Amino acid sequence: MRNIWAIARKELNSYFRSPIAYTVLALFALIFGYFYYTVISFFLLQTLTRVQMAQMYGGEVPPMNVNEQVIRPLLMNTSIICLFLVPMITMRLFAEEKKTGTIELLMTSPLTDWQTVLGKFFSAVALYASLLGVTVLYFLVLFRYGSPDWKPLVAGYLGQLLLGGCFLSIGLLYSTMTRNQLIAGSLTFFTLLLLWIVDWSSEYSGGWWVPVAQYLALTPHIENFSKGVIDLKDTVYYLSVIGLGLFLSVRSVESVRWRT
């Protein structure tokens, strides 16, 4: 445990010493802010329209739901931004150490490969969580001026964290496989994109692979979380993707010793 923390701490320090963390956080805050603005604007416009309709035709103003109409689309957008940012977070984790030769220090220290991999994974999760932390500020504004339900929000965040964990473990795996950060980053990006869109064609075609594609796709599983439903099936899906990613990463780190 102490070893994992030592690695995680070193990685976090290195994120925040270099411009990586600040770049990622700034880009995220900027784009999320833009999404926030458009979603809120649309929400206000709709509210106005409904009030006007009620005034013109009489009757009650139909109820609006902040959770459904603001928080949910925003959380879905968050995961799309992260799709682009995760490769930036993970690509350096192992590739950089391999390039500079510092991997030799880690491999000749009394650490197990699991400790190294987990330490790096947790540091990436921590940076990812701080991205989500930025969104909390925006949602606090909603609580100030509206009265959204907090429970679905918590479920939504849990889903985001699990989804992010999947992204990160896939990125970590690619980083162990090459010494070139660019290759690690682009492979991560395309894999995540593929997992994102793999079920899109299933609406138009049939066959045995449709349910498989639907199960594999990352998006459908986040749907329930953002509605506020913590489904065991989705949780298991995400945890197993994370577990698989980490397991393969450890094997890949080990293989550095065995391959010539």
Place this chain on the structure above:
Amino acid sequence: MIEVQGLTKRYGRTTAVEDLNFSVAKGEILGFLGPNGAGKTTTMRVITCFLPPTLGKVTVAGYDVMREPLEVKRRVGYLPETPPLYTDMRVHEMLAFAGRIKGVPRRQLQEQLEQAAEKAAVTDVLDKIVGHLSKGYRQRVGLAAALIHDPEVLILDEPTAGLDPKQIIETRRLIQNLAGAHTIILSTHILPEAAQTCSRVMIINHGRLVAEDTPQNLTARLQGHETMKLVVEGPAVAVQGVLMGVPGVHRVSRLPAADGRSEFSVETVPGHDARRDLARAVVQSGWGLLELRPVGLSLEEIFLKLTTVDDSEASEAPQPESAAAPAEHKS
């Protein structure tokens, strides 16, 4: 302390190290000598558990590198050829990180860090950023990082490579100061270095052990004959004839010279000091004796002798690319 039995390491079809056997006693400084790509780095990487051996058994302090790598790693400090340093860290952060992952207890970390910094003479740069340091300082920071957990065994891969002469002398002194408390293996392709710092030298070529002894014995053993260098003022052919007549002289060869002088390399039978006879012979013939001195075979010459012999053997028995290939794996 370190036992290596029948170590063989192959990279695919090429053999980097072949059937290497040696042991290092506690407190000893063993020097690995050999040209680039001889298998020095590979051997060190096996001892530090960075690479698994293809065949053979390697133990450090009784722990097998394959079965109990964590125990081995706890006892070994390793400085690779390029010191593995995080260039964005400050020196004390770098050392603290090394200490943490090497399992130094939290309470002792500060104390161990200061001790290692002092041993490696980097106390004055603890607050500097590693990336801003000169090559010599980086090497020493690497050494401090290898020393942080006070390991019983130190493995240093070409610790003086790429340093300037002053830094080389400082580094050698540093290593000599570490002897006794630590068992040290260091590799180098610079021979006087091995002669100066090591208590024992192993010469490796093409992944095989060519010779192993103390630097002094190695020199003595390889010198079949004692060699003198003579500079004489006189007709070269006549002088050579007279010198051949001196008792105990085995061979006289003429060296290129100018200004009416002649230079000779005279080999004599071992154990027979022919200096007086040689001097008398020259003077009695009426020539001027300008120089007469014994020449010890330098480690460099021994090395060349040994490795050249090995080369001719290698060309008889086909050994494809065994010299070139391991170099690629160095990086």
